Amino acid sequence: PTSHTVLPDSLGGIIHISVRGSFLDADHPATGSILHACSQHWRNRALLRDVAARQSRTTHGAAEAVDACVAFAEALSDAIEGAKRSEVLRDRIEPLAGAIGPIMAGSWRGMHRRDVRSSGYVAHSLEASLWSVGRAGDFKEAVLLAANLGDDADTTAAITGQLAGALYGASGIPDTWQTKVAWSSRIRTMVDGLMT
Numbered sequence: 001p002t003s004h005t006v007l008p009d010s011l012g013g014i015i016h017i018s019v020r021g022s023f024l025d026a027d028h029p030a031t032g033s034i035l036h037a038c039s040q041h042w043r044n045r046a047l048l049r050d051v052a053a054r055q056s057r058t059t060h061g062a063a064e065a066v067d068a069c070v071a072f073a074e075a076l077s078d079a080i081e082g083a084k085r086s087e088v089l090r091d092r093i094e095p096l097a098g099a100i101g102p103i104m105a106g107s108w109r110g111m112h113r114r115d116v117r118s119s120g121y122v123a124h125s126l127e128a129s130l131w132s133v134g135r136a137g138d139f140k141e142a143v144l145l146a147a148n149l150g151d152d153a154d155t156t157a158a159i160t161g162q163l164a165g166a167l168y169g170a171s172g173i174p175d176t177w178q179t180k181v182a183w184s185s186r187i188r189t190m191v192d193g194l195m196t
Contacts, residue, residue: 029060029062030121031120031121033056033060033066033068034068034122035125035155035159037072037073037076042081045074045077049074052070053066055069063098064097064123065122066097067101068126070096072126072159075089076162076163080166080195085133085167088163089130091106099127100123103126104126107127109134116149118150119152125155128156128160129159129160132146133160133164133167138172139161139164139167139174143157143161146159146160
C-alpha cells in the first residue's frame with residue numbers, strides 16, 4: 001500500500017511524499033530508526049526526545065519504532081554522560097507503545113539466551129541489545145553476544161555496539177577491531193564534532 005503525506009518545506013512550499021510498504025506498519029515495525037539513533041542532543045533531554053522521535057518518523061513511523069528510538073536515545077545519552085551500566089540499564093517505567101514499555105521496564109532481565117530474538121522487529125532488536133549489554137562485561141562480549149543471536153544479527157550487533165560503545169568508550173573497543181574500520185580517522189573527527 002502507498003500512503004501520501006503533505007508537508008511544508010523550509011521555504012514555505014509543499015512537499016508531497018509517497019510512502020510504500022511498512023513505514024507505518026504497526027504489525028511489524030522495523031529496527032531502522034534505533035539502528036540510526038543519534039544522541040547528539042544528550043545535554044538537552046526534551047530536545048533529544050523530540051529529535052529522536054522526528055528522526056524515527058522519517059523512515060519508521062510506527063508508534064513502537066518511534067518510542068523505541070526515543071527510549072534508546074535516552075539510554076545512549078545516559079551512557080554518553082558517564083552513567084554506570086546499572087544506571088543506563090535501569091528499569092524505565094513510562095507509557096511506551098506496544099512491547100517497548102515492558103522492555104524498557106526490564107522484561108529482558110533474566111531471559112535465557114534461547115528466548116532472546118533478533119528478528120528485525122524493533123522490539124526484538126531493542127530487547128536483544130539491552131540483554132546483550134546487560135549480560136556482558138565489556139564491549140567485545142556485548143557485541144559478540146548480539147551477533148551470535150543470529151537472524152538479523154548485523155543490525156542487533158550494530159545497535160548493541162552503539163550502547164556498549166557509549167558505555168565503554170573507544171578505549172573499550174578492541175584495537176584489532178578498530179584498525180579494521182574503514183575511514184576511522186574521518187569517523188573520529190565526526191564523532192568529536194558531535195560531542196562538542
